[in-house]
Amino acid sequence: MSTLAQPSARVRNTLRDNLLGGPGRVLGADIARGVAVLGMFTAHVGVTSDDLGTFEGWLSLAHGRSSILFATVAGLSLALVTGGSTPFTGERMRTARARILVRVVLLLALVAVLDLFGTRVLLILGFYAAYFVLALPFLRVPPGRLAAIAVLVAVVGPVLVYYGPEALARAGLRAPHDGSGAATDFLLTGHYPALVWMAYVLAGLALGRCDLRSPTVHLGLVAGGFGVAALTAVASAVLVADAGGLAAVEGQLAVTSSDSVVPPPAWSDPWPPVSGLYLEGPHDDTMFEALGSGGFALGVLGLCLLLGGVARDGWSAADGGAAGVVARDGAQPGGVLRAARAVVLALVTPLAAVGALALTVYSLQIVTIWWWTRTYWDLLDPATNTPLGWMVLVTLVVATLWRALLGRGPLERLFGWVARKAFP
Numbered sequence: 376m377s378t379l380a381q382p383s384a385r386v387r388n389t390l391r392d393n394l395l396g397g398p399g400r401v402l403g404a405d406i407a408r409g410v411a412v413l414g415m416f417t418a419h420v421g422v423t424s425d426d427l428g429t430f431e432g433w434l435s436l437a438h439g440r441s442s443i444l445f446a447t448v449a450g451l452s453l454a455l456v457t458g459g460s461t462p463f464t465g466e467r468m469r470t471a472r473a474r475i476l477v478r479v480v481l482l483l484a485l486v487a488v489l490d491l492f493g494t495r496v497l498l499i500l501g502f503y504a505a506y507f508v509l510a511l512p513f514l515r516v517p518p519g520r521l522a523a524i525a526v527l528v529a530v531v532g533p534v535l536v537y538y539g540p541e542a543l544a545r546a547g548l549r550a551p552h553d554g555s556g557a558a559t560d561f562l563l564t565g566h567y568p569a570l571v572w573m574a575y576v577l578a579g580l581a582l583g584r585c586d587l588r589s590p591t592v593h594l595g596l597v598a599g600g601f602g603v604a605a606l607t608a609v610a611s612a613v614l615v616a617d618a619g620g621l622a623a624v625e626g627q628l629a630v631t632s633s634d635s636v637v638p639p640p641a642w643s644d645p646w647p648p649v650s651g652l653y654l655e656g657p658h659d660d661t662m663f664e665a666l667g668s669g670g671f672a673l674g675v676l677g678l679c680l681l682l683g684g685v686a687r688d689g690w691s692a693a694d695g696g697a698a699g700v701v702a703r704d705g706a707q708p709g710g711v712l713r714a715a716r717a718v719v720l721a722l723v724t725p726l727a728a729v730g731a732l733a734l735t736v737y738s739l740q741i742v743t744i745w746w747w748t749r750t751y752w753d754l755l756d757p758a759t760n761t762p763l764g765w766m767v768l769v770t771l772v773v774a775t776l777w778r779a780l781l782g783r784g785p786l787e788r789l790f791g792w793v794a795r796k797a798f799p
Contacts, residue, residue, distance in 0.1 A: 393781070403587070404451055406723050409726035409727055409774075414441025418441055421760055446576055451583040454579070456474075459584070460583075478504075482500050525578040533664075544639040574665050575665075575669050578672075579676075594681075596680070600674025607666045615650070615654065618653060628651050731784065747762075
């Protein structure tokens with residue numbers, strides 16, 4: 376190798392390692408996290424509609440589903456930092472648990488700062504911290520049992536979240552919605568109640584205990600996840616129609632829910648109808664949403680894991696690795712495969728960069744919304760999707776450049792450094 380070629384190879388290898396995150400990093404998880412973050416951009420500043428025949432209609436899929444995907448990837452990340460398919464034991468697991476608790480404290484501090492901006496964005500990071508604490512006892516549970524517990528939470532949790540606040544109101548007690556009753560808010564009455572949302576975290580944790588390199592796992596997630604999402608959507612639509620339609624169900628809720636009735640209803644007054652549990656809209660927190668949107672998140676994860684494997688092969692082929700042999704054998708399929716990998720690489724590398732810098736990107740999004748709304752006009756109520764387009768484009772470009780040149784994001788680096796210093 377020539378003298379000039381050696382520095383060039385070192386630079387290329389450094390860029391590759393930064394963009395892939397190292398050999399132990401699951402690129403598909405970063406891609407899924409990037410999709411979730413950009414989905415939350417869409418939910419916050421995008422113009423959406425209910426007509427799936429339009430671009431705005433497709434953007435509406437981000438509502439609810441992006442934050443659920445975020446929570447599912449959080450569970451997957453918990454599995455990865457505690458051993459992946461072979462969970463840590465002994466001192467390694469104790470250290471990992473302690474570092475997770477340090478991150479919990481840092482997340483609560485960060486969300487306290489972000490909340491000061493008052494952007495009307497419903498911040499999920501505080502609930503994230505609660506999920507991490509609640510997940511600690513499950514870190515050694517086998518994946519099959521984790522999946523069963525996740526399904527149980529998805530079925531039972533929505534009933535508790537639906538009727539729990541009603542029972543409190545009828546008992547003359549106040550159901551907190553402002554964070555002053557932190558435990559109740561995190562578990563039952565908040566915008567992301569853990570009695571439902573832990574289903575997504577535990578599902579991600581179960582997935583992280585499996586072999587994430589297996590194409591069988593990837594395809595099973597895609598088929599099973601999207602299949603469950605389709606079935607729950609059909610079942611919900613049929614049940615709601617049998618109950619008189621969406622307007623009828625919402626009308627019954629309006630006259631029976633303690634949130635709408637003043638003074639609060641008594642025990643003998645009509646309770647919210649069971650048909651309210653048939654809904655599957657964003658943040659309805661029903662069984663149909665939990666299973667449907669949870670399945671949708673697993674389907675997206677399966678796709679992202681597949682794309683992550685293809686992207687890694689693309690980098691190997693570009694460097695003349697094992698994957699490059701296919702392209703050098705002279706057969707036409709090798710050339711097609713190489714071109715397909717190049718396309719996938721160009722598409723997913725920026726998404727993976729956003730996912731690897733998710734904490735930093737999420738936080739900067741809040742600051743951007745606050746600054747723009749304070750300086751110009753309300754960014755949470757745009758007239759078109761132009762602001763969303765610019766936010767996504769700038770985020771993809773800056774995140775890719777940062778990760779390629781500097782590696783980890785500033786907040787990710789800070790959180791990791793503090794956790795390692797606290798528990799070496």
